[in-house]
Amino acid sequence: MSAEATVEVLAGELSTYLDSNRINQVRRAYYYAEQAHEGQMRRSGDRYITHPLAVAHILASLRLDHQSLMAAMLHDVIEDTGIPKEALAEQFGEDVAELVDGVSKLTQIEFRTRAEAQAENFQKMTLAMARDIRVILVKLADRLHNMRTLGPMPYEKRQRIANETLDIYAPIANRLGMHSICTELEDLGFSSLYPMRSKYISKAVAKLRGTHREIIDDIRGKLEEKLAERGLPGRIQGREKHLNSIYNKMKFKHKSFHEIMDVYAFRIITDTEDDCYRILGAVHSLYKPLPGRFKDYIAMPKANGYQSLHTTLFGMHVNIEIQIRTEEMEHIANNGIAAHWMYKNEPSNITTANQTRVDQWVKGLMEMRERADDSLEFIEHVKVDLFPDEIYVFTPKGRIMELPRGATPVDFAYAIHTDIGNACVACRINRNLGSLSQTLQSGQTVEIITAPGARPNPAWLSFVTTGKARSSIRHVLKNQRRAESLELGRTLLKKSLKGFGAKLSDIGEAQIDTVVRHNQVESFDDLVSDIGLGNRMAYLVARQLVSGAGDDGKSDISATDMSTNDRGSVTIRGTEGLLVRFANCCKPIPGDPVVGTMDSGKGLVIHSDTCSRLPEDDEARANLTQLKWAKDIADEFSVELRVELERQRGVIAELANAVAMADGNIERINVEEQNAKLGVVSLVVHVHGRRHLARVMRRIRNIKAVTHINRVRN
Structure with missing residues (x-):
């Protein structure tokens, strides 16, 4: 068949919904593309122009507007023939040129190159979709034709394109409600990735269909009889299960092939929404519905616009799945967002x-x-x-x-x-x-x-x-973390400067700029934030600010030098947020003498002064941040207590009551058996500080059965 005849076949198809002026514009785009691609061939040996024409055919079956069809004809022109976007805008208008440019940018995407590149390109796709959703529709049609003609490609490229189709393009088609394109992309992707599995499943489906023909015809006959009896309009279709969905159910839901295929699926398409519910009543009177299997997607459409009634019936010793919908819902189910253009002249509520x-x-x-x-x-x-x-x-x-x-x-x-x-x-x-x-x-x-x-x-x-x-x-946590690291870093830096007898406000801009450049950061705030995160030492930055950026002091810091850092202490107000954490090993509470260690990238960790995890030597201890508690702390803190007691009935309830009487709160309780007479109870209690803890411990000690109580430090 000649190319002219083929473009005329397309024109005939378009005449069902476009006027002659628009069809001529599509024709003109075709001849322009044919000239531009002259001499270019596809890997299959066909002339290159057969590809844009096939993409336009796919879009025509979705009844897309003339601009999308023109973009389909021209979608490879910018990339493959060197004709600039401006030339297309001059010939066919700005809208078509923008669409072609959008599709060309998407065509350059190779999702599988590297995770980073894949993600970058997905962002480009999102931008293109935000500007004009038709870009992605043309791209989906382009991908569908490429998948249909994947045969002559080398094995690695086939695998990459099939993976990309299943990972990105089929889900997008599904999200846009384009069921027919989505299922075809999935099946083509599946058969490219797993040719043997695909062949095996399709043979098994064909064999099963032959043996089940009688049952299918019988059910269809009964459904038609019931609709005729009630005077309800509706055409009944058998529903085919798709290879990819059969495979996924076998793989992820661990079902056998016969379990999946022993369900008979039908679709009834009728005139109005009202008829859908009447037909539902009719089929429920014919066969018993299975409880919990009815879904009303007409009243509550799916996120991609899909509407239908779903019910599962039990009849003739088999399960029968039935979908009931109107003609318009059928179009929307198959074509999704593309149906928007189909009904553009008379837009309906659904579209x-x-x-x-x-x-x-x-x-x-x-x-x-x-x-x-x-x-x-x-x-x-x-x-x-x-x-x-x-x-x-x-x-x-x-x-x-x-x-x-x-x-x-x-x-x-x-x-x-x-x-x-x-x-x-x-x-x-x-x-x-x-x-x-x-x-x-x-x-x-x-x-x-x-x-x-x-x-x-x-x-x-x-x-x-x-x-x-x-x-x-x-996003919020990152901003919060930044604000907290700046605040903590500033506090630690001011404290270190105090040790040198200096104030942050006394240090000149020029000196600050020199220190920022020396530390290779963007700004002083970044430097301060790094101190708060524990990635830099406040003492070294303070020393640079006071004595000059070149003097890091890294080589000759002694314990004596570092102790100048101790002249001020940072005030702790309780549960500070993301960058000040209380160590789990010693669980410090207000009133305990405490020190802080900087944990790289995570901020300040507060330990009890006597914690066994802290370093022993003087030089390392000089690096610790001296801390003091604020006076008005109202937060609760966890403390672990070990209680030894004589085992008696009701002693645990007495223990819980004693904690409650002292206004404490039990977070966790664990009973360990020592012997028949004695037991050990491990308690995690919430208290406000040392005084509150002393009150709780006094109450527990007053219980007759308690022989010993102590606080677990590490």
Whole structure:
């Protein structure tokens, strides 16, 4: 068939939904591309122009607008023929040139080169999608045709392209609701990566289908009879299971091939939403529905806009899966965001909602991109959002929120707004107080309780599941860590300068600049922050500021020199945040003599002065930071107590009561048996300071059964 005939076949297809003027513009783009690619061949031996034409055919089947089709024709022109973007803009307009440029940039992406490059390129893709979502639609069609014609490529390149398709492009097609393209990409990727497994499964499916033909026809006949009997419109289709999904169910759900295939799947397509629910009633009267297997995606659409009723029935000794939807829902299910253009002239509620969802998703990606420190962190967040298995929960006002399975109230809070997530302190689930770390279930109503000045807890990172929550928490913690390291670094530097008889305010700008340059940092704040993080010694920086940057003093620091560092002590106010931590080994509490050690990259660790983990020699001890407690500490601190007692009935309850009477709080209690008469109880108690601890210990000592009590230091 000649190329002209083929372009005319495309024109005939386009005439069903585009006017002749727009079809001519697409034709013109085709002839321009044909001329530009003259003499170029594909690896298969075909003329190169057959590829852009095939991509345009795929987009025409999705009924995309004329500009997307023109971009499909021209998508390799900038990259392969050296024609600049400006020349295309002059010929075909700015919009088409922008689309072609966007697709060309995506075509240069090689996701598998290195993790860093992969992530960088994914950011480029996000930007392109944010500017115009059609860029990704043209790219998906381009990838689909490349996958269909992957045969002549060398083995390594086939593997790389197939992996990239399964990792990035198929999930994006799924996220945009384009089921037909997604499943074809998955199946082609699967058969390229695992040709033998693919061949084995497809043979087994064909064999099984032959033996099950009678049952399928029987079920279809009964369903048609029931619909006719009730006067309900609807066409019934058998649903094929896709190779990749069969393989994944066998691999990840540990199901046998026959377990997966012993389910008969049908789709009933009808006229209106109302008919969908009537047909549901009709099929439930024909066969018994399986409890817990009904899903109403019409009332609560999936995140990618998918709508349908799903039910599983038990009849004729087999399970029957049925999906019920309207024609429009069928288009949306197969074509997703592309259906937006299909219905552009008469937009419906479904396509508008679908468009809004995609816009929100892309906007969310852009927010994550701004927050992520590096591109690897960004792609880690995005991959979470590309594989959602959704649950649906409600806000107190009845708005539906889609979240990935396993999401928690913290994910929900961030999904509403970043500020709500950051200020979240508690939640109510179905009006009852719930834990922030519990997993949400579909249908729950979640209310978030916020408090002014509240900040995200680092522990949240261990249970949140959405990329948005994770990136927002990390962003706030990084800023908090920076602020705390600056504050601690400044305190330590001022203390060291005091030892030299100097003040920070007395040191001139020129001297500070010299010290900054000498230490090879961007700014004085970075230098101070490094001191707070424990990456630099405050004493050395103070010495440089006082005596000149060239004098590091590294070679001749003696214990006597370092002791000048001890003239001031840093005040500790309790639980300070991310960069001041209390050592677990000696668990110091207010009133204990304490010292601090700098832990590289992590800040200040506070130890009790008598802690066995501290160094013994004078020189190393001179490096310790002298600390003192503030007077008005209201925080609670953990202390471990060892109580030896005679074993009697009710003695543990008496022990707990004694701690409570002294206003203490038991965090953990552990009973060890010594012999039949004596026992040892290990207690972790929360107290406010040494005086409070003395009160708790006095109460415990007054119990008759207690023979000995002491505080565990290490």
